[in-house]
Amino acid sequence: MNEKFVEIINExxxxxxxxxxxxxxxxxxxHLVEREPRKRKTSNKEYLAKFLEAKKMEGCSDRTIKYYRVTxxxxxxxxxxxxxxVTTEEMREYLVDYQKINNCGKTTVDNIRRNISxxxxxxEEEDYILKSPMRRIHKIRAEKLVKNVITDEDIEKLRDGCSCLRDVAMIDLLYSTGIRVGELVRLNKTDINFSERECVVFGKGDKERRVYFDAKSKVHLINYLRSRTDDNPALFxxxxxxxxxxxxxxxxxxxx
Structure with missing residues (x-):
């Protein structure tokens, strides 16, 4: 209607x-423009709901969806x-205030920035806004600290502290494969190949990969599974x- 309005005035x-x-x-x-039905404004909560639904369709985990929603x-x-x-300056002020109020480090603030971005x-991609106010807010650089490597003595202390076959098998599998805890709890008994000493894990984004465990882990896993009396398909x-x-x-x- 607005384009036709301009054309008529020009002619x-x-x-x-x-x-x-x-x-x-x-x-x-x-008589023309004022009588056009006004479009109902979409609320911020509705935009968030649509965003979370899109992320769910992309295959994000429930934990990731929850993190997006809370942030x-x-x-x-x-x-x-x-x-x-919302302007870029407002977003900068929000991140600065967030760090002060919550007394958190640069890594945490950068995670918040990444989710909001x-x-x-x-x-912006869905044409709800013309330009993201986060475009000019770049990654927050944090100090990279060298993490302490767990020693053989520490692993033995962990094993000594175990009171059941499950915990020993769990610690050995984590140590020998290097898989994430989230990947560990998703494992099923059918994912384990004892003859090849390998298992299939599903990482971030449901990406499948094979990892290999040592002979000690194999022995402890077999002992643990033999001790179970339930029919749950989960490994642990x-x-x-x-x-x-x-x-x-x-x-x-x-x-x-």
């Missing part, structure tokens, strides 16, 4: 004087204006009935 400008042209513009605005919800609670009007980039389960699949938090608690 009539050749035959009407200034006052007549102004009156024509007023009449058209009154963006905190932003939207702080910046109450519509996301279409993903949200605004999606809004809780000790108490109904012997549910272990969660990441459960493994971390046992390791501590």
């Amino acid at each position: 009539m400008a050749e035959v009407l004087n200034a006052s007549q042209l102004k009156r024509l513009q007023e009449v058209m605005l009154k 963006v919800e905190q932003l939207l609670n702080k910046v109450v204006r519509p996301v279409r009007r 993903s949200f605004f980039s999606w809004l 389960v809780s000790l108490d009935k109904p012997n549910d699949r272990l969660k990441i938090s459960g493994v971390e608690i046992r390791l501590r």
